Amino acid sequence: MPHRTATPDRHGEEPTVDPSQHPTYGLLGKDLTMFSEAGFDMDKIHLKRNAPVAQLYEDAIKYEGAVIAASGALINFSGKKTGRSPKDKRIVYEETSKDDVWWGAINIQMDEHTFEINRERAIDYLNTRDNVYVFDGFAGWDPKYRIKVRVIASRAYHALFMHNMLIRPTAKELEDFGTPDFTIYNAGQFPANRFTAGMTSQTSVEVNFKRREMVILGTEYAGEMKKGIFSVMHYLQPVKFGNLSLHSSANQGPDGDVSLFFGLSGTGKTTLSADPSRALIGDDEHVWSDSGVFNIEGGCYAKCVGLDAEKEPAIFSAIRFGSILENVTYDYQTREPNYEDTGITENTRCAYPIEYIENAMIPCMSSAQPKNVIYLCCDAFGVLPPVSLLDANQAQYWFLSGYTSKTPGTEDGIAEPTPTFSTCFGAPFIVLHPSRYAAMLGKKMSEQNTKCWLVNTGWVGGAFGVGKRCPLKYTRKIIDAIHDGSLANAEYKTNPVFNLAMPTKIEGIPSELLDPEQAWSDKAGYKAQVTKLADMFTKAFERYANECAPEVVAAGPRV
């Protein structure tokens, strides 16, 4: 029998063929009540819960201008915002969480009333739509610590994105889903009202821990949703479960050894964790509990700028049916994505389910305690060694400092690599005081005898503009040398200003590259740059000096 497409009848008639065209597809009686109570106009909107991937494709193509790439991936565009908007992110000030949240420039307060106004604005907007997409899934692979997340969005692309990025429930889990622990209302196509109290722009990304809700207005960058859930877990895991949440990727070697790769956006978490000789646990957000390490997400979100099939084969071949390319241009004839084109943004992305990586570890969790912790730092000054071994005090110092660079495009308004001290290697996402994460990390690392490495994936031989980015093939060799144990047994010398232990030799890497002073031809320029960065460290660390032991303060550069 040939397949026919059912015409959806918004006014009550049952469609005859495709059940996913039903006006309340996937919703059970109790869900319908929940939606009505939340203010959704069930007689007007066509709700699609956990719709098939193909239908989300069809809707994104029909209503949102998406196209199919040659590989079968879906190409979408996020409109004006193509990176995160950290200045427009707010946390609601309310009694259940106010004493735990580290208030300030990162966690900006919003009052409960303003949240209600924006929430209503989002729901009102969603009620004007013909189609509203719901995705129910989990955050956290460990059943003991996972949370149930519901995403309600006006764009099929956003539902598909979260289908890829959250953990996809089985049919049974979906049937038994019940009340979500956290709900995202994504009305990103509609602006916030700039005249609402506390609003400074048309963009608003806000989290309310009491209501367990997040509202998005005025940005369609899909990364806001996944990083929003990360902020939620960065609060819930330590506060409710005593677990350490990590802005890191993770993988496991054939002998069962686990590595964590911390790093701010663009430093190499996704790239370096995709390693053909190790099983991928996850590329961005994890939790370190007493029972091991688990991924928060069900997918990866890779940068696509300059993506090359030879250099990054695992990521390249994950871009196929079901994957979402974001803000990537393409050839109209062949539908081949053009990864070299940064015309829309440098922050081009692809979101794919983690099982699209061949050696992914499913379920994405390990009962092993991490053996190596790697801090990825993208040094735009080009003065940090490509790799150094840190002692326990240095591990605390560098974690709290979080020195790196913001890469172009990941945040609104960043056009070139910009040095920053992003505490815990992920300042935009932390909720608690940084010293709380640092103390847990220090304790776990010393209990488990975890080795700590600082890897500079940024510039070598000169600053940004003069030197070059450390070639990926060399960084991969460094990571290999950490994993095969050879680096721990190498010969070291000390970097005088930063007091860092640098290996003198690594197989396959020119030795002069390992010592920045040798790698720079402009020796005077090098000295000036080192002094400048060391001063920046001292100044940036002042705010943590009272929170940590004197040995940690002393572990910084000697000026």
Ligand SMILES: Nc1ncnc2c1ncn2[C@@H]1O[C@H](COP(=O)(O)OP(=O)(O)O)[C@@H](O)[C@H]1O
């Ligand atoms: N030495 C290097 N190490 C890691 N990434 C590198 C290196 N040199 C260039 N890159 C590029 O930098 C980007 C790192 O981004 P990504 O792995 O997505 O970071 P994250 O996941 O931490 O946001 C990729 O586009 C990668 O190809």
Ligand SMILES: C=C(OP(=O)(O)O)C(=O)O
């Ligand atoms: C998605 C993001 O993170 P990452 O670059 O770490 O993947 C982001 O910062 O918007």
Ligand SMILES: [Ca+2]
């Ligand atoms: Ca109806």
Ligand SMILES: [Mn+2]
């Ligand atoms: Mn990443």
